[in-house]
Amino acid sequence: MVQIEIDEDACVGCGSCVEDCPNDVYEMDEAKNKTKVVNLEDCMACLSCHEICPAQAMEHQDIHVAKRLYIDRKVNYALDRII
Amino acid sequence: MEIEEIRGTFKPELIPKETGGDLDDYEDALHVLMKFMGSMSSALEQVSGRGANAIVYQAGKRMGHESAKMMEKTENLEKALDEMGDVLGHEFYFEKWKPSGQSSYTTQEGDQVVIKLLFMDCVVRQTLRRTGLPQKGPLCYLLYGYMVGAVEEVMDIKGKIDIDHVGPNACLKTLTITWSGK
Ligand code: SF4
Numbered sequence: 001m002v003q004i005e006i007d008e009d010a011c012v013g014c015g016s017c018v019e020d021c022p023n024d025v026y027e028m029d030e031a032k033n034k035t036k037v038v039n040l041e042d043c044m045a046c047l048s049c050h051e052i053c054p055a056q057a058m059e060h061q062d063i064h065v066a067k068r069l070y071i072d073r074k075v076n077y078a079l080d081r082i083i
Numbered sequence: 084m085e086i087e088e089i090r091g092t093f094k095p096e097l098i099p100k101e102t103g104g105d106l107d108d109y110e111d112a113l114h115v116l117m118k119f120m121g122s123m124s125s126a127l128e129q130v131s132g133r134g135a136n137a138i139v140y141q142a143g144k145r146m147g148h149e150s151a152k153m154m155e156k157t158e159n160l161e162k163a164l165d166e167m168g169d170v171l172g173h174e175f176y177f178e179k180w181k182p183s184g185q186s187s188y189t190t191q192e193g194d195q196v197v198i199k200l201l202f203m204d205c206v207v208r209q210t211l212r213r214t215g216l217p218q219k220g221p222l223c224y225l226l227y228g229y230m231v232g233a234v235e236e237v238m239d240i241k242g243k244i245d246i247d248h249v250g251p252n253a254c255l256k257t258l259t260i261t262w263s264g265k
């Protein structure tokens with residue numbers, strides 16, 4: 001089952017993930033001004049929240065990782081050597 | 084870049100082994116095809132506007148009908164979807180999905196049955212991302228048409244598919260079938 005970790009140090013409290021998630025997985029913790037996971041069961045691992053989050057503050061664990069054949073292996077190899 | 088020329092002997096009806104290519108060749112060809120598909124899709128949209136979706140949808144539907152002719156006919160939606168999953172294979176890997184508050188995958192509304200499908204792997208999505216195009220455009224309609232065509236063929240009913248949500252790792256769609264026939 002999917003697990004979502006929020007890096008509270010990174011989260012800037014913009015609420016974009018709350019707005020964007022189609023299944024209402026997140027809610028704002030008003031006291032902390034950070035997002036929190038309130039509906040994990042309905043997460044379908046679409047990763048839209050990863051694209052919208054300006055702080056890359058969330059991590060989804062134990063999910064199906066879709067194939068990304070559009071990523072050029074040669075580019076990946078070059079990046080691997082640089083980074 | 085230096086192009087390595089392949090030379091060999093060719094006889095009628097024989098495919099020389101030199102034409103096989105390796106993984107790099109397949110990867111290059113895949114990327115070229117993705118770029119072609121992406122350019123065709125955006126040009127089609129530019130020329131035909133929203134009509135592009137309908138054209139691509141019809142093309143997909145025809146493909147769906149054709150490929151489902153080999154499948155066993157059934158009136159059971161879940162069985163039909165399992166068969167379609169086998170035909171679509173790993174490149175269009177999908178699973179049935181339901182919100183946690185719903186007890187079964189299918190819901191009945193009058194003569195309609197509704198089921199949500201989560202597409203996890205999708206070559207169309209990869210093509211769009213390769214070419215920097217947004218999801219939900221004409222190319223996505225190829226897969227919608229395919230699913231509808233295939234389910235119509237296998238179950239001999241009328242179907243339609245709607246997009247609930249598109250994401251970089253999975254897309255949720257709603258398949259609705261109507262029992263009252265075509
Ligand atoms: S992966 Fe999708 S469903 Fe899950 S929390 Fe993110 S946006 Fe919501």
Ligand code: SF4
Nearest residue numbers: 011012014015017053
């Ligand atoms: S989108 Fe990112 S930064 Fe904004 S509230 Fe959500 S986790 Fe925090």
